[in-house]
Amino acid sequence: MISTQLFYGGGGILLLLLGLWSFLVHAPLLRKLIALNVMGAGVFHILVATAYRGLDTPPDPVPHALVLTGIVVAVSATALALAFGQRLDRDDDR
Amino acid sequence: MTRFVSLVLLPLGLAAIGVVLIWTFYLAATGEAGARLADLALARVPETGVSNPVTSVLLNYRAYDTLLELAVLLAALLGIWSLGPAAPGFQRGGEILQGMVDWFVPLLILAAGYMLWVGAYAPGGAFQAGALLGSAGVMLALAGYPSAGLPSERLLRLLSILGILAFCLVGLVLMVLGLGFLTYPPELAKWLILLIETGATLAIGVTLAAAYLGGRPDHTSEVDAP
Structure with missing residues (x-):
């Protein structure tokens, strides 16, 4: 079903662009961070869609592995960015 | 940024x-699919x-990648720890939340062990198992355990490098044996992978839970984990 793959990949591209728009337009750090995560989700969608090779053949395992590690790295990068933001806020208050 | 740019120009460009x-x-x-990695990768799975x-x-194929991935996780954790002590935790949860946590945390740890083992032949593996362990830690932190169930700082430091340690030790031993860094001999591959994945699971789980705390662990107000 090629249309399923296109729908899924297209959804990923849409998420990527929405995230990029929000990242460029909104100033607060937290909103930028959420936008980055939405972009990341879009990239993961696109990668998963490229792994699809029809119902009869098993999917390509290489993009799947990339997504798997990518999710964990995205989570830890978000945690690091949040910690930086929190520290910046704390220093501003003084 | 003017409204015109952010609402007209930028969306058009995007x-x-x-x-x-x-x-x-x-x-x-x-289009016509050219040579893809998938066929090569799937054909040699029995040897891995x-x-x-x-x-x-x-x-196996991309073990280097996963090793560096774990290094990225460790770097993020070091960055978080370098920013100072963690903010004070949440207040102790009510009786219902406590009851739920008492049930869920052991189940999550059990599920993580299952995920780790099942990864050899079905969807699962170190990253999923580590995420489950990490979520157990997050749950404990939300229920008001200030250390999120993490061990003392010394043990925590050891656990957070365990994945990289297992990877490097296996790689170096294989190098000494003349096989090349992280080139597993096929008859031992299953056990070496399981060893590395066990280390990686613990490291990922601990890293995620510690990252959630958002700072260096503070053990002065220690409450025993269940």
Whole structure:
């Protein structure tokens, strides 16, 4: 079903662009961070869609592995960015 | 940024990028597929010691990648710890939340062990198992355990490098044996992968839980984990 793959990949591209728009337009750090995560989700969608090779053949395992590690790295990068933001806020208050 | 730029120009530019991306994706999905890694990767799965192709990519073909991935996780944790002590935790949860946590945390740890083992032949593996362990820690932190169930600082430091340690030790031992860094002999591959994945699971789980705390662990107000 090629249309399923296109729908899924297209959804990923849409998420990527929405995230990029929000990242460029909104100033607060937290909103930028959420936008980055939405972009990341879009990239993961696109990668998963490229792994699809029809119902009869098993999917390509290489993009799947990339997504798997990518999710964990995205989570830890978000945690690091949040910690930086929190520290910046704390220093501003003084 | 003016409203005109953010509401008109920028969306138009992004839409143009989107059209190019979708066109590229369409061509890639419908066009004649050239030589892809998938066939090569799937053909040699039986030699990798595990039957789940994703695990064989992660821990065998691209083991270097996964090693560096763990290094990225550790770097993020070090960055968080370098910013100072963690903020004070949440207040102790009510009786219902406590009851739920008492049930869920052991179940999550059990599920993590299952995920780790099942990764050899079905979807699962170190990253999923580590995420489950990490979520157990997050749950404890939300219920008001200030250390999120993490051990003392010394043990915590050891656990957070365990994945990289297991990877490097296996790689170096194999190098000494003349096989090359992280080139597993097929008859031992299953056990080496399991060893590395166990270390990686603990390291990922501890890193995620510690990252959630958002700072260096403070053990002065220690409450015993269940």
